[in-house]
Amino acid sequence: MNFVRSGPRYLFLKVKQPDFFCEQLSQLTEVKKLDFQAAIELAAEESVIVFLSDQQKESFKVEDSDLILYLPMNSTALLAVILNEARLSQAVEKVTAGPGQLVMRIPEDGKKVIEEVIENYQAREVSILEGIDRGSAESTIISFTEEPIKSRLKSLKKVRDNILVKKESTLVFEELRRDAVRYITHGLEDNQWSELKINIYDSDELYQLEYERLMTILSDLEAGIILGESWTKDHAFALFSITAYQIRLFTFLSPLEIKKILFAFEYNSDGERLVDYDLFNKSKKISWSEILNDNQRHDRKKLAFKFREEIMNELSQAAKDRYFELEAEIAAKL
Structure with missing residues (x-):
């Protein structure tokens, strides 16, 4: 940073x-x-x-x-x-x-x-x-x-x-x-700074591309320092586990600011949901509904696109270019 x-x-x-x-x-x-x-x-x-x-x-x-x-x-x-x-x-x-x-x-x-x-x-x-x-x-x-x-x-x-x-x-x-x-x-x-955990879930198993896509955004926004990365198992249900790629992020941004970024970029430019990004703060999972915290019902995709547009406006042109290259690579493999 x-x-x-x-x-x-x-x-x-x-x-x-x-x-x-x-x-x-x-x-x-x-x-x-x-x-x-x-x-x-x-x-x-x-x-x-x-x-x-x-x-x-x-x-x-x-x-x-x-x-x-x-x-x-x-x-x-x-x-x-x-x-x-x-x-x-x-x-x-x-x-x-x-x-x-x-x-x-x-x-x-x-x-x-x-x-x-x-x-x-x-x-x-x-x-x-x-x-x-x-x-x-x-x-x-x-x-x-x-x-x-x-x-x-x-x-x-x-x-x-x-x-x-x-x-x-x-x-x-x-x-x-x-x-x-x-x-x-x-x-x-x-x-206190926050040490957050980001779990990447991708049913298409394009983990490297999804990782690069996310890191292009986080790096350009100078959102924090990567402390470590590893594969992990998420035991979402009894006797059933899901593989995820986990990133440990050290940041002075609030967990909700990071969640807003993750939520916005689960979707591609065509509105297709490519990936799940789960965020954990001290083992507590942060829900997308907490971002606004206004007790109102929101359309998930519309809200994500609203945040996506806001964040895109903050990115450098080099980061935008790289991001869309990665999105195109992912689309070609689906």
């Missing part, structure tokens, strides 16, 4: 004729002119947001920028492009680096995590805009999200709280990577 990721870098550039500078830069690399909110929503790891202003201006504030540029490259690569092009480098009067940006994943209702990080770093709560204006190259904005941050941060669109730390981002990144599990544990109810 990934708990901490880098975000975009922020650069303030004072130049001669900002519009002309932008035009010349766009001839050498991809540049998007955006407003602040659009740039933040688009900003990803290994990207840079440039606040471009006329050299006559003294202020290094976001609101005083003449142009805001988004570039899908890191700040070092951008500066290399500028320095290697005389017409650009000669137009630059001054460059100032803004604060570093990190994103940390926290549990739902993770206010305790944020409070502990604030206390340990003597940080202050800010908006991203305020953090950029108040920060410097020796400080870091930490943004918190309940969403999976995957192998690469998609954007800052879904962050919920932000703090400004008076410490360089490389150091903060290493410390948060080291301490993230402790912070998250302190933020959980009863300070």
